Amino acid sequence: KAGVTQTPRYLIKTRGQQVTLSCSPISGHRSVSWYQQTPGQGLQFLFEYFSETQRNKGNFPGRFSGRQFSNSRSEMNVSTLELGDSALYLCASSLGDGRKAFFGQGTRLTVV
Amino acid sequence: AQKVTQAQTEISVVEKEDVTLDCVYETRDTTYYLFWYKQPPSGELVFLIRRNSFDEQNEISGRYSWNFQKSTSSFNFTITASQVVDSAVYFCALSDFGNEKLTFGTGTRLTIIP
Numbered sequence: 001k002a003g004v005t006q007t008p009r010y011l012i013k014t015r016g017q018q019v020t021l022s023c024s025p026i027s028g029h030r031s032v033s034w035y036q037q038t039p040g041q042g043l044q045f046l047f048e049y050f051s052e053t054q055r056n057k058g059n060f061p062g063r064f065s066g067r068q069f070s071n072s073r074s075e076m077n078v079s080t081l082e083l084g085d086s087a088l089y090l091c092a093s094s095l096g097d098g099r100k101a102f103f104g105q106g107t108r109l110t111v112v
Numbered sequence: 113a114q115k116v117t118q119a120q121t122e123i124s125v126v127e128k129e130d131v132t133l134d135c136v137y138e139t140r141d142t143t144y145y146l147f148w149y150k151q152p153p154s155g156e157l158v159f160l161i162r163r164n165s166f167d168e169q170n171e172i173s174g175r176y177s178w179n180f181q182k183s184t185s186s187f188n189f190t191i192t193a194s195q196v197v198d199s200a201v202y203f204c205a206l207s208d209f210g211n212e213k214l215t216f217g218t219g220t221r222l223t224i225i226p
Contacts, residue, residue, distance in 0.1 A: 004156075033212050043203065043216040056213050088155060098145060098210045103157040 002026065004093045004104035012110045018079040021107045025072050025093030031055075032074035033101065034066060037088040046089075049074055050096045081111045114139045116206050118217035125194055126225050132190045133220045135204030141165075143209040146180065146187045151201040151219070160202075163187065165209075194224045 005024040013019050025032050033056075034046040045058040049068035066076045072093075078085055088108050092101035115138040125131045137146065144165045149157040161171065163180050171178050175195075179188045191198055201221045205214040 031212050033214075035214075042218045043214075045213045045215070048212045050212075056211065058213070090155075090157065092157075092212075092214075094212060096212065098207055098212050100159055100162060101212065101214065102159065103149075106155045108155075 004091055004102050006089075006091050006104035006107050008107060009105065010108050010110075012112060013081050015081055015083060015111055017081050018077065019081060019109060021076045021078075021089055021091075021109070023074045023076070023091030023093070023104060025074070025091075026102055029093040029095055029102075030072055031094045031096035032068055032072065033092040033094070034074070034076050035090045035092065036060075037090060037106070038084075038086070043090070046076070078109075083111050085109065086111045114141075114144075114206050114208075114215040116204050116215055116217035118204055118220050120220045121218070122221045122223070124223040124225060127196060128193050130190060130192050131194055131222065132188055133202050133204075133222065135187045135189070135217060137185050137187065137204070137206045139206060139208075141208050145207045145209065147205040147207070147214065148178070148187075148189050149203045149205060149216075151203060153200075157203065160189075191222075196224045196226050198222060199224045 031050045033048040048056040052068045068074045088106045090106045091104045094101040117136045146163045148160040175192045177190045201219045204217040
C-alpha cells in the first residue's frame with residue numbers, strides 16, 4: 001500500500017511569490033490535514049479537508065489556503081510569501097475519524 | 113484550549129539503557145485521544161500509539177511501553193534496552209474525539225549513543 005506522497009520535496013521561493021504544495025493521500029483515505037513545522041513554533045495545524053470540504057482550520061492568515069479534489073488529493077497554497085513561511089509542511093492522511101493519521105515526508109519550503 | 117508539554121528538550125543515553133519520555137497535557141474535553149509519534153531525520157511523522165481518554169490501561173509493545181495517568185494528565189513513553197535506531201524526535205499529541213486536528217508538544221530529541 002503506497003504511503004502519503006508530497007511533492008515537491010524541496011522548494012526555494014522569493015519573498016512575495018506564491019507557492020502550491022501537493023499531497024496524495026493513501027488510497028481510501030478521505031481526510032487530508034496540513035501542518036507547518038518550524039524550529040520556533042513547532043508543529044502547528046493549518047487545516048483539514050474531508051470529502052472536498054474544509055472541516056477544520058487552524059490560526060493562520062488567509063494567505064494560507066487549500067483545497068481537496070474528488071480523488072482526495074489535496075493542494076495547499078501560500079500567497080505573498082514571507083521569510084517566516086520557511087518551514088517543513090507536512091501532510092497527513094486518514095479515514096477521517098481521528099484515530100490514526102499517516103504523514104508524508106513533507107515539503108521543505110525556503111523563502112529568500 | 114488544548115496544550116501538550118514535553119519538558120525534556122533533548123535526552124542522550126547509552127545504547128541498551130532504558131529511557132522515559134515525559135508528556136503532560138491539558139484539555140477541557142472529557143473524551144480525547146493521546147498519541148505518540150516519532151520523527152526520524154527523513155521528516156515524516158511515524159505513528160507509534162493512540163490511547164483513548166477512558167482507557168487507562170497501560171500498554172507494552174515489544175521494547176516500547178506507555179503509562180497513561182488521567183489523574184496527573186500524563187502520558188509517558190518508555191523505551192527499554194534502547195538501540196541506535198531509536199534516535200529521533202518524539203512528539204506527544206492530543207486531539208478531541210473524532211477530530212483530526214492534532215495539538216503537538218514541542219518534541220523530545222532522543223540520541224542513543226553506541
